[in-house]
Amino acid sequence: MGEQPKRDLEELVGAGHVLVTPGERLARASGLSYLDLVRRRGFGDFPVPDAVVLPGNPDEVQSVLEICARHDVGVVPFGGGTSVVGGVAALRGDKSAVIALDLTRLGELVSVDPVSRIAVLQAGVTGPEADRLLAGHGFTLGHVPQSYERATIGGFAATRSAGQASSGYGRFEDMVKGVRLATPRGEWKLGVAPASAAGPDLRHLAVGSEGALGVITEVALRVRPVPEVRRYEGYVLDGWENGTAAIRELAQRHVLADVTRLSDVDESEVSLALNDNWKTKALRRYLKARGVQAPCLLIVGWEGASKHEVSRRRKETTRVLEPYGAVRIGAALGESWRRGRFSGPRQRDALMDNGVCVETLETAAYWAELSDLRDAVRAALTATLGRAVIMCHVSHAYETGASLYFTVLTARDEADPIGQWQRAKAAASEAITGIGTISHHHAIGADHARYLPSEIGEIGVEVLRAAKKVVDPAGILNPGKLL
Amino acid sequence: MGEQPKRDLEELVGAGHVLVTPGERLARASGLSYLDLVRRRGFGDFPVPDAVVLPGNPDEVQSVLEICARHDVGVVPFGGGTSVVGGVAALRGDKSAVIALDLTRLGELVSVDPVSRIAVLQAGVTGPEADRLLAGHGFTLGHVPQSYERATIGGFAATRSAGQASSGYGRFEDMVKGVRLATPRGEWKLGVAPASAAGPDLRHLAVGSEGALGVITEVALRVRPVPEVRRYEGYVLDGWENGTAAIRELAQRHVLADVTRLSDVDESEVSLALNDNWKTKALRRYLKARGVQAPCLLIVGWEGASKHEVSRRRKETTRVLEPYGAVRIGAALGESWRRGRFSGPRQRDALMDNGVCVETLETAAYWAELSDLRDAVRAALTATLGRAVIMCHVSHAYETGASLYFTVLTARDEADPIGQWQRAKAAASEAITGIGTISHHHAIGADHARYLPSEIGEIGVEVLRAAKKVVDPAGILNPGKLL
Structure with a gap:
């Protein structure tokens, strides 16, 4: 990066908030995908930002963008750095330099409207910090993705995040009532009412814009009271088709638990094997005695204002589950899942230390296509990886369909670990x-940019490019991402 | 319109589907706003399309647009013609001619997926026809705006319609899973999954695009089973603030009835006065005896699969209403509202025959601002109209806020009926x-185009213009609307 932009940035945010040491730059150079980690383990190269800039408030973010636009410097917004799709890779595109715009100093709860149940949070607030700040007012977001501990409000909004309790609390986009964005073209605010017919809802353009259409600096979010009562339980359903049919009926009858997570047989087997103690042995015997052939674990969790409410909702859920032969296996499994639910990334590190290629990928489809989709992805992964453990679960159910979340484990190809996963991922993505x-x-x-045209059409991509041209004429915002 | 475009269009859709008689053109020249009706009663001028074109399927719509783009002819998509904001006015902008693109021949139920509960309907299907077609498969949309009898699927989607039961069934945009649009740039399809994190959700750009970003030809909609049981009831709450607080708690506890409609004191008084019979006299005495000072009528309606479900949901609703002193006034009022709920427009015609200026306008805000908004609109209307009856109700409640729907009646200024309402409407809009x-x-x-910048910002307007430029480089789509 040239001296002039550096001086301008230092003058704006203070010299202590423009970091250029290798350590600071490396720390904001990539996210947490398997390939990111493989590269960090010395298996390949990755770009590093020329500097890390830490603005202190939305106005400073706005000014940073103006400086960078003037000097043709790319800007990669950086929150918790938990992207698993290359969303924070320090790509510079055709820019002469690129900075990581670290938003963690934007850490304030700006306002709480307890009547409308809306809180305005700054972009750099992490999941736990958001809940801590909101708890002072009796509220929570209820947004608990696996990245919860590190990821930020801005990142949740920029990526259309969904949390483990999104069946109950909604996807992050459902919570977003307003967005404040800094763009090279000027500040842009959206969201004047809970719902509107004033043309297209541009909040849905800001949410999911992945730093390419602006830097989200503040988000107005629907909040909910901290639940007084939580209840998590485990069930077993016999067979994937039977299990997904049960989840579908729960969704279509509007009696989904807040957390609803159904593992396929492979994932259930691994779960049981990983907890191979007297309890799971007893469980296996119990399931065998009940005639369960293909056990699929189901975690359900309700959160509510009172025991009455949770127990009423639980009754509604279980009434639907019963005809599907759901076998209740008690609260222990549910609670143990709840305790361990952010530990996936740490388990992954341990597996990688032992020569394992381990990654996740996810998708969603309408119910009628859900099993075909699971089969197609499994076939594509098996065809490219050979022997592999492929586990799958549904973690988000809707009236019209559901998500599928795959975890893949296979022996790492030490000669070409990057190519190994790239080929498998490409095959899965094609499927x-x-x-x-x-x-x-x-x-x-x-990582997914090449598949966007098949998702929204060439016209859709052109529309996004045109929108980007309006807010970011010099093309400095997150080069090489989204588009 | 020139001879060549007319010939091209006739060749495409057949001579019988290009109508140029004054009657046919006049019938598609405007919507149903008060000003539209006043103008039609000879109080002013309004533009008339040069021709009415009736394509028979989505491909023909696509070809019509290509012909019109070639000949620089504006295209006003026309469904039921029920717009009350000038959405179907035959404005030609800078085009040499303009056609009304009548979509009523696109009347098919294309497909039903009973597993995913998704139906694909063509744009020209009316509300009742949609429900009739879907009923053959056991489904309904549950979308019942006041325009239900005439308005079409394409119009619902293009305008982000909300129905009287949208508290339960959702706004129309919540039902839209996929959209097929014809644009001069080519056909554009959106919606591959119930939810997605593949960048901005461009379905929300298509929904609400009001014919300016494409002509919606088909919509994939989430459908629900035809309810077996319906129960509608009336309650009275004492005072507006008390009433809205009750609705707010229902929304925030997620126990809203499917229909939830609270009238303010003025609207309630008119309702009672219009039904001035022994029953309402008895009701007034009953309310007086209960100490109700400022009666606000509340209509609540539940629809469900069984008596058990409806009664369970009713219990949840009434448990919340009780502490607010809600007085149950029986099913008769609820049922009578349900029977009469599409009759508003007909009542309006009768009032207009008697020299009354009568119009509605609507808005929404977050809960904390809702009463301020009502006061501000009332004050603006009173300041411009002088003596007027101003009624208001909440018909759509959300966790974070609600809608306000105003009905205004005043003596028509026979010297300047158009200016009279334009001034009042402008004052209300400013408020x-x-x-x-x-x-x-x-x-x-x-009618609202001038207020769009204050809603989505100048940047938002520029983004929409840029999107329009992509799909409609010649600017033929619904000139003068939205933007």
């Missing part, structure tokens, strides 16, 4: 295209 | 701007 969406909650980033 | 949205479910059309 997904035409049946479901290329991403249910991980976003497009750099 | 709305900055507190709520300029439209909760009527759309932008031509």
